[in-house]
Amino acid sequence: MTSVEASAQALRPVVELAQSTRRFPGENALYRSARNALLAEEIELRRHIERVAAQRRALPPGGEVPENYRFEGEHGATTLRQMFGEHDTLVTYNWMFGPKRARPCPMCTSMLTALDGEMADILQRVAFAVIARSPVERLGAFRKERGWRHLRLYSSGGNSFNRDYADENPEGDDNATFNVFVRSGDTVRHFWGDEMGPLTADPGQDPRGAPDAMPLWTVLDMTPGGRGIDWYPKLEYALK
Template identity: 85%
Template sequence: MPSADPSTQPLKSAEELAQSRRRFPGESPQYRAARNALLKEEIELRRHIERVAAQRRALPPGGEIPEDYRFESESGPATLSQMFGEHDTLVTYNWMFGPKRQRSCPMCTSFLSALDGEMADILQRVAFAVIARSPVERLTAFKRERGWRHLRLYSSGGNTFNRDYADEDPDSGDNAGFNVFVRSNGIVRHFWGDEMGPETADPGQDPRGAPDAMPLWTVLDMTPGGRGTDWYPKLEYGAQSKTGT
């Protein structure tokens, strides 16, 4: 007989699952009680993340793109529909490296460096495009400088994509953010866009999505010091970092 669909099976309570049998050397009963209480919340968080992901997947069809935007890629002109390649889903990331910036946003650079390492795997499932308004030659020069191998870069300097899908005013600067597009029967529609910006941030926190896509923050959130408030990612460290950029 076929096995039952796991999604229809009743879930054990998080409190029941959180009674961990693991013990670390030297831990106290107080530590174990607090750790199991935290484990319960971690299980609830995992479940909430899955509920949000399921709700996202169930969104009704988004708006059809107003035009098939034309970009400049590393290999020549490319339209948004061409970015899909063989896939029916396209993820775009708006990179804060517009023509008015002297250097790339350090936070975007940190994130894109992590994505470059994951990109070969990501591209098995979806297409992925990194978009910025600087000329493509400037984007590819920075790509070579950082040693990125897998990111596919596109210049949106000649279209209104950033204004339409990143809520960006070309005269005031750049906005980072994700968008997801789907293609069906030759029609490209917007599926989902990142809408958690400064106006949704909680007191004392930088704007962030949920879940946070940056591995940097995911790792630091597991530490006693957390993300910290007295530092910011830099483009260079050590002897190379003389300007604090």
């Protein structure tokens, strides 16, 4: 029996946990019954997220990184190994802002803006690098425009990192991708990479990973209108 299975056996039944004692002003019995049924599903979802996270943590060693990729950072050249700093884990995000784009992807940018606010906390646990194929000067100029303070930006225009770990065609479009690498001594291995995209999307849904890393969508999922089917974030909004 695995530790995950053992933990699952010790959990209280969802039907017991979902009998909420909370009552909101004006709610009726029909609402409370439906809300408790939803609460049961929310508890199951939380447990499933934890099971998936535990399964991810239990992955066997991934492939050794084939080369010590060289990137251009805002403070000079650096390598993938140097990106780790004091940590043994490095998270990278491939930002859809290649040289063929006039402006960066609005959805990537929305998420990165949220992550910039969390970055001081994230960097306590792991290293984090944002990678794009545009020249680093272009990345830094947009950082200033957007007001980002903590994100560490790197250009991969001179290496094959995006092809190898973001499944990009050098002559094609950008891909938005998370990857996680681990370091042990001088050895760097790939731990996990985002593999959900258009080919894994369900009908009527935009391609996205799970859990969804965008706080924007997590908040909208709690509302009656949800994410909608005809709205996406923009880089700028007209003042009202």
